[in-house]
Amino acid sequence: MRKVPRGAVAAIVSLALLSVGIEAQQADALPAADPKPTAAPPAKVASRPDVVSAAVSARSQGSRVEVESMRTETSSTWSNPDGTMTTEAHAAPIRFKTAAGWKDVDLTLQKGVDGSVAPRSHQHGLRLGKKAAATGQVFASAGSGPGRSVEWVSPWRLPEPSLDGTKATYSDVQPGVDLVLDARRNGFENDFIVKQRPAVAPVWRIPLRTKGLTAKPQADGSIQFVDAKNVVRSMIPVGFMWDSVTNPAGDPVNKATVKVTVEQVTPGKAILVIAPDAKWFLDPARTFPVTVDPTYASGSAYANFDTFVQSDYTSDLSSAVELRTGKNGTHTERSFLNFSTAPFKGKDIISSSLSIWQYGASSCTPTTVYVRSTLTLATTATRWSNQPALGSVYGQLSAAKGFSTACPGGRISIPITPLAKAWSNAPYDVGGMALIAANEADVNSWKRFYSTDDTKDPVIGFTWNRPPVGTRHGRTVRGRRLRGTRRHHLVAVLGEPDPVGPHQGHRPGRQHGQVHLRVLHRHRLHPEGLGHLHHPRLCLRHPGRLPPSN
Known part of the structure; x- marks a missing residue:
């Protein structure tokens, strides 16, 4: 798949606009026609199939247009009216591929016709239990790829x-x-919500049915589910209460x-087997209700990851729905995020920011x-005593x-243009960053953010251009002066949009031909393109030999 040079796109857009202007001048010279009702302006489009059509639409309607062919599981890209591009790279999947195409993730739960519960759209096919008068019904199940799943079986009757x-909530x-x-x-x-103090500490024994997976307990108290090749496909992290x-x-x-x-x-x-510590649970100082919280998480092949650490805590916190920074009571907290550098590679970054809720x-x-x-990456082994090495601010x-209510929650946008530029030329595939309070001794420095596990996940937005390259397809527009005249020929060699993701199935080297623009003008061509020409005469020809000069 070949790149569309910025100049080529600009030439096409400018040609379209100039043509409209010429037609308007010709219309002014015609006799006035009977007035007709003014037609409603065309509705703005949100997306177009490819870069070229998105660029033309964005310029025409004055607002950005998403490029459908550049969608990935974690990113979206738009063409802007000024010819630049903007990508939003999420720290978690926002869509997934189905036989019918892309489908947006939507975690909102709804009941099916059979009474079962499921998110509106979930990439791992998560399903929750329906009302059941008998025990032994599945109350939660999720997949971890083809032929792999874990089902949690209820040892109780399930209410509506x-x-x-x-x-x-199953009361x-x-x-x-x-x-x-x-x-x-x-x-x-x-979550088990124990509403009153029990006579004895509870112990829950939940049957699991696994397909294509084997449960393996780990030294840190977590449980991994591995496939036949011992690859971790899902896990139950360390639980809390x-x-x-x-x-x-x-x-x-x-x-x-x-x-x-x-x-x-x-x-x-x-x-x-979920067995809370009886001494802790039955302590007279305990205030009920008490929450007991094991989590099931499906593994993924995504490079993106986040976690936070506390100065007085020694367990993995990567399954939390939050990230934290600053001084929290008597301890200090820091957060770490990993992002794939693939969306940034080869881009001429203009600006970038981290949006985090x-x-x-x-x-x-x-x-x-x-x-x-960060000079090293965060993992599930990251702790306060084992943090990634820190780099520059x-x-x-x-x-x-x-x-x-005086300062309600919402997204903040932290400018990180130098980091995005560094990632655009990075030889590594995953880049790390840390969120750290500027003054970790200040009690006002504490902040809490949503992590990748929440619906309001961190996002890096960046506006960019494609850098010019020295190949035939990399040339934007080439022009040449012909035999002492003021007439120039501009030749734009058009190819298909270049891919952002690795799954674009177009053949390299494929050309769609050349567009020849004959421009009769009394001045030199403006270096910024056709948009700066005045009163030109244009001739659009099909691919072939350069048209002769007169």
Whole structure:
């Protein structure tokens, strides 16, 4: 697939606009016709199939137009009216491929005709249970690729679930215990809400049915599901539990890990055992309700990843729906994000920013957060004592959102143009960044953001041009003066749009021909293209030999 030079696109757009102007001049010379009702302006288009058509539409309607052929699972690209391009690269999948084409991810739960519950659109086919009078019904299932899935089987009768956005609540699956399932992009969160103090600490034994996967417990307390080649396809991260005491920021004060183990019964069948610590659970100081929170997450091949670390915490926090920075009570927090550099490669970056949704703060006093590069990447092994090595500061912003109605939560945009430029020329495939408070000793520096596991995931937006290259297809427009006249010929060699993703199936070297523009003008050609010519005479010809001069 060949690149469309910027000059070629500009020439086509300018030609179209000039043609309209010429027709308008000719119309002015004709006798006035009877007035007719003014037609409504054409509706603006949101997207077009390819770069050229999107560029023409964007210039014509004065607003950006998405290029459908440049969509990927994690990014969208638009053509702007000024000829530049803008890409939004998400830190999580926003769409997925089906037999019918792309489908946007939508985690909003809805009930099917059979009573079962599922997100409107989920790439792993997540399904939640329906009302069941008997035990042994599947209450949650998700796939991890063709022929691979995990089903969670209910040891209780399931009541009719109540739905609220991405959450389904099954009240009193046990006396005084609610089951709450929350849909995630890569799986689901499973919460047991213990509403009153029990006589004994609970232990839940949940049958699992696996297809194409085997459960393997890990030393850190997590459970991995691996395929026949021992590749991790999904996992249950370390679980947590907390009571109802919170700090001023709304965070649980009393939080502890939960022991989660797996007992293999037969191939394809296992028992998941969730056993909260009895001493912690029955402590007289405990305030109910208490939440016990194991999560199931499907693995992916995406380079994007995020997590945060706390100075007094030693477990993996990558499955959380949040990222944090700054001083939180007596401890300090930092966040780390990995992004694929593929969307940036080979682009002439004009501007870029990180858009991240802040929904927590210590106050409405603005404080500065830094974006720093990382020299190594974050992983599930990242802890305060094992952080990625930090590089330079590439962006910063002073802001406060999410503390109260005086400064409600919302997106903040941190300029990171130098980092995006660095990634455009990077030899590596994944780039890392860290979010760190400028003053980690300041209690006002604490901030909380949504992570990739939430619907309001981090996004990097960048506006760019394609850099000129020295090949035939890389030339924008070439012109030449002919035998002492003021007439010039411009030849634009047009090819197909160049791909952003690796799955564009066009053949390299394919040309759509040459467009010859004959321009009769008393001045030299303006270096910025046809848009700066005045009163030209244009001749558009099909591919072939250069038309003769007169």
